[in-house]
Amino acid sequence: TNLIGNARRFTAEDSPIELRIGVDAAAQSGWIEIVDHGEGVPDQIKDKIFQRFWRADTSRTRETGGSGLGLSIVASIVESLHGSVRVMDTPGGGATFRVGFPLARHLDPADHAFLETQPLDRLPSDLRSDPPA
Template identity: 70%
Template sequence: VQAEENKIRQVVTNLIGNAVRFTPAGSPIELATVVDEAAREARIEVRDHGDGVPPQIREKIFQRFWRADTSRTRETGGSGLGLAIVSAIVAAHRGRVDVVETEGGGATFRVILPLLPSSDSSTTSMPSAPAAPAS
């Protein structure tokens, strides 16, 4: 994937931030990255165990300043820009982002980015996660 590392980091940070805001305390949040050579794409998935995203608002949540009118939204705050920023960054990298219902409750946000042609395999790796602070 040819990408601006700081922009991809912002995508992941925004998705995890939303998952934290909308997942009950103590519930897991999962992050997965997969490089699918056959499909020529890399995927980043953030799965939460919150209330999920109803089908009728799945397209709206990527619009600037759009916020669901729920008690959890009112108590957690937010500007309504996080997912719009995610969508814009992913689109600028010729990718796509979507959200699907997670079996058992919650939502999975999936970012799909194209891999470079195999002739340029030296730059087809995902940016690495930041190192853990030294103890």
């Protein structure tokens, strides 16, 4: 939620935000990517953005909101699940956040419940905006 919220906050309204998922069988891990085509993350701060209370531009706090905790919460949750999170440049501009998690070692289908999934309908535009504070 924090990664998607950041993508929405720092990407133009008419710019797409993509959600990608995949599996790296060789590394026995799965991953989720949130891809935006906004302003991106400068190389010199990529190693700092997951620190608590760190903000790239404190002068924009009033404009964009946030306390600098969102990405540190992401990093903390992912670490507690033995995963990893990193940010990369999106080709053509923007930021791609990749969260990786180890796959379960025991993959006998008989031991797992499978649910058939369906695409979700888009929310009506009046429900897509953030609720008033």
